[in-house]
Amino acid sequence: MRGRDMPIESVDDFVAFQRLREIPSIFNGTLARSYEIELLTERCSNDWITCQDFLIRRRGEASRNAA
Secondary structure, three states, X not given: OEHHHXXXXXXXXXXXXXXXXXXXXXXHHOHHHOEEEEEEEEEEEOOOOEEEEEEEEEOOHHHHHHO
16 A cells, blocks of 8 residues: 555544654564555655655565565
8 A cells, every 4th residue: 555545534544644754764674574564756745745755565475474
């Protein structure tokens, strides 16, 4: 799912959105074993934030075991 496609309708949504972009480094990389994030060249803009767009996807079983 792309960041630009994620609805942000509350402060809780905004905080979760912000944290998604930190998946590689938060919780000692635990989430990075299950999810990967790819930073895109396009921008993401909504009423709450303007930032670099990103793509987040669930890793396959082989990737999770290797991470």
